[in-house]
Amino acid sequence: MKKNKSIFIITCLAGALFFTSCSDFLNPENLSSISEAQQFDSTADTFSALVGVYSQLGGDDGYGQRLSLIIPQSGDDFRTSGSYNCNDRRGVATFGACPTNTELNNPFAKLYTGIERANLVIKNIPLSPVYQNGTVDDKKLMDRYLGEALTLRAQYYYELIRNWGDVPFYLVPASDVTEQNQPKTDRDVIYEQIIEDLAKASALVPWRSEGGTTSNRISKGAIKGLRARIALARAGWSLRRSPQVMAQGSNPTKYYQIAYDECKDIMDHSGEHSLNPSYENVFRALHSNSQDATNEVIFAVGAFGGGTRTDSKIGYYNGLKHDDNSNWKGGGGINALPIYFYEFTKYDLRRDMNVGIFKINNSNQAELVASNSWTDSKYRKSWTNITGPSQTLAVDWPLLRLSDVMLMFAEADNELHGGPSQEAINAVRAVRSRAYAGNLGQIGTIPTDKVGFFNYIVKERLLELGSEGIRKYDLIRWNLIASKIAETKQKLTDFINGVGAYANVPSDIYYKNSVYDPTKTAQQNVSAIDVYTIGSDKSEVFYLPTQSATIPAGYKKIAWRSGILPTYVNDPSAGYAQYFEPNKRELLPIYFEFIQNNPALTQDYGY
Known part of the structure; x- marks a missing residue:
C-alpha cells in the first residue's frame, strides 16, 4: 500500500450518526477513493473514516457471529452442537482446530483491517487542518474521534491476543511500514501500549450523557471498562511461547489497581450506567437495537442491514x-x-x-x-419482529455490561486487599440480588476470605455472564x-x-x-x-x-x-472439550495462509 493511496472507508449517508439507527445512515458498500489528506480535512469526512473503523466490529466474521458465538467456545457452560471436525466450528469448540480451519482466517484478517483503518485515523487526525487550526469545538470533536479510534484499535488487538497470543503489532498505517511482513510481538508489549492508549482515550471521549450516545458508540464508560478488562488479562495467566507454558503476567498488582480504579469510576457514575432491575430486559433490548432502560449495556456492537458484513446471526x-x-x-x-x-x-x-x-x-x-x-x-428469534427463514436478525452483541464491571471491581479489590472490602461484597450482592428478586432470602452467604471470595466470583461470573463470549477467556486468565x-x-x-x-x-x-x-x-x-x-x-x-x-x-x-x-x-x-491439552490448546492456530504469506510469522503452540 503506497502513501496517499485511496483509503477504503465506509461513508455515512446524510451526515448523521449511524450509532442511533445504523440502517438509516450507513451504507457499508460505499467505499471512498479520497486521498488521506482530503479524507481528514473536515469533521464530517473524519467521522466517515471513523465509521469505517467501527464497521469491522460487525458482520459474520466479527461479533455478528464468529467472534461472539463460535470462537469463544468452549468453557464450562456451553459447547457447539454437532460432531467434531478440525476444519469447522466444532473443531474450535473441542480445542481441536487445525491451521486450515476456515472459521479462523476471516476473523483474523478482519481484526487487522480494523487496526489498519484505526491507524489511518490515529495518524491523520493530528495532521488535519481542522485539528490544527479549527475552532475549539471542532478540535474537541476531532479529539473524541481520536479517542474512539484508539479504543477500537485496543479492542481489536485485545481480541487477537486472547485468541492467538503474540501477534504482529502495527501502530502506523501499512503505507508507513517499510517491512510489511512483521514477526510476532510479545503480548505484554502490546498490552502496555493499548492500556496507555486507553488512558489517553478516556480523557478525550465524554461520558454517555455528555456525548448523547447510545450503547453502540464508545463512551468514557466503555473505555474504562475495556481498560479494566485488558488490565485483568495482563495481570492474569496466558500461554507463552518460550517456554510454552501458562504463566502469569509480571507485576500483577499494578494491573489489578488499574482495573480497580477504572471499575470504581464507572460505578461512581451511577447516573451513566446502573443495573437494570430486570436481567431479562437487558437482553430483550438487544433484539430491537434499543437501549436498555438503565444503560446497563455500556457498549454493544450494532447490527443492521440484513447483510453478512454488518448484520448478525445472533438469535x-x-x-x-x-x-x-x-x-x-x-x-x-x-x-x-x-x-x-x-x-x-x-x-x-x-x-x-x-x-x-x-x-x-x-x-x-x-x-x-x-x-x-x-x-x-x-x-x-421470537423476540425479534422477524419471521420466516431470515438468518440476519439485527440483534446487537453486548461487549460490556455494568454487572461485568461490578464483578471485575470485586475481583480486583479482593486481589489488592487480601480479601474483599465491604464495597466489593456489596457489588457482588447487588448483582446477585437482582438474580434473586422476590427471593432475597435465598441469596446465601458471601465469603469474606480471599480464597473463598475469589471462588465465589468464579461461580458468580459463570451464572451472570453465560453465553456472552466471556467464560473461556476468564478461565484462561485465572489459569x-x-x-x-x-x-x-x-x-x-x-x-x-x-x-x-x-x-x-x-x-x-x-x-x-x-x-x-x-x-x-x-x-x-x-x-x-x-x-x-x-x-x-x-x-x-x-x-x-x-x-x-x-x-x-x-x-x-x-x-x-x-x-x-x-x-x-x-x-x-x-x-x-475432547482435544484440549494444557499448555498447548489455550490458544488457536493461525490460519495457514497467513503463515505462508509472511515468512517472519511463526505458528507455535504445537500446531
Whole structure:
C-alpha cells in the first residue's frame, strides 16, 4: 500500500450518526477513493473514516457471529452442537482446530483491517487542518474521534491476543511500514501500549450523557471498562511461547489497581450506567437495537442491514431453538452443558434466561427437549419482529455490561486487599440480588476470605455472564481452564450416573406441549409447560427422581438425565472439550495462509 493511496472507508449517508439507527445512515458498500489528506480535512469526512473503523466490529466474521458465538467456545457452560471436525466450528469448540480451519482466517484478517483503518485515523487526525487550526469545538470533536479510534484499535488487538497470543503489532498505517511482513510481538508489549492508549482515550471521549450516545458508540464508560478488562488479562495467566507454558503476567498488582480504579469510576457514575432491575430486559433490548432502560449495556456492537458484513446471526445461529416450520426458524447452534442448568438454583431468575430447556415446535408450541439439546436462551428469534427463514436478525452483541464491571471491581479489590472490602461484597450482592428478586432470602452467604471470595466470583461470573463470549477467556486468565475442563468432565460423568450433586435429577420427565407466548418472561415460558409431578409444586420436578415408572396418560416422555450418554464426555467425535491439552490448546492456530504469506510469522503452540 503506497502513501496517499485511496483509503477504503465506509461513508455515512446524510451526515448523521449511524450509532442511533445504523440502517438509516450507513451504507457499508460505499467505499471512498479520497486521498488521506482530503479524507481528514473536515469533521464530517473524519467521522466517515471513523465509521469505517467501527464497521469491522460487525458482520459474520466479527461479533455478528464468529467472534461472539463460535470462537469463544468452549468453557464450562456451553459447547457447539454437532460432531467434531478440525476444519469447522466444532473443531474450535473441542480445542481441536487445525491451521486450515476456515472459521479462523476471516476473523483474523478482519481484526487487522480494523487496526489498519484505526491507524489511518490515529495518524491523520493530528495532521488535519481542522485539528490544527479549527475552532475549539471542532478540535474537541476531532479529539473524541481520536479517542474512539484508539479504543477500537485496543479492542481489536485485545481480541487477537486472547485468541492467538503474540501477534504482529502495527501502530502506523501499512503505507508507513517499510517491512510489511512483521514477526510476532510479545503480548505484554502490546498490552502496555493499548492500556496507555486507553488512558489517553478516556480523557478525550465524554461520558454517555455528555456525548448523547447510545450503547453502540464508545463512551468514557466503555473505555474504562475495556481498560479494566485488558488490565485483568495482563495481570492474569496466558500461554507463552518460550517456554510454552501458562504463566502469569509480571507485576500483577499494578494491573489489578488499574482495573480497580477504572471499575470504581464507572460505578461512581451511577447516573451513566446502573443495573437494570430486570436481567431479562437487558437482553430483550438487544433484539430491537434499543437501549436498555438503565444503560446497563455500556457498549454493544450494532447490527443492521440484513447483510453478512454488518448484520448478525445472533438469535438465528444460536439461542432458543425454533423448528423449521414454526413462525420463527432458527437457533440451536450452541448447546448448554446439562450441568450448567444445575449450577443455578430454582430461585435464580438467570437460570431460564441462560439455559433453554425447551424448543418451539412446528405448531409454535413450547415442548421440552432432551438434555443433550438444551441451548443458550438469552437470544431468541421470537423476540425479534422477524419471521420466516431470515438468518440476519439485527440483534446487537453486548461487549460490556455494568454487572461485568461490578464483578471485575470485586475481583480486583479482593486481589489488592487480601480479601474483599465491604464495597466489593456489596457489588457482588447487588448483582446477585437482582438474580434473586422476590427471593432475597435465598441469596446465601458471601465469603469474606480471599480464597473463598475469589471462588465465589468464579461461580458468580459463570451464572451472570453465560453465553456472552466471556467464560473461556476468564478461565484462561485465572489459569483454571485445565482444571475446570477436568472438573466439568467429572460432573458430566456424575450426571450420567445420577450420583453426587445429581442423585435426585430425574432420568426422564413427562410433559405436555404448551402455548408459547414470546411476550411472557423466560421464567413464565418454563412455568407454563405442563410437567407431571406427584406433588403440587411443578418447579420441583427438575430436582426430584423420575415421578412415575410409566408414562402418565396424556403426557410425553423426554430424556432428562438419560439424554446424556458417556459419548458426550469421551467420544472422539462428540466429546466435550475432547482435544484440549494444557499448555498447548489455550490458544488457536493461525490460519495457514497467513503463515505462508509472511515468512517472519511463526505458528507455535504445537500446531
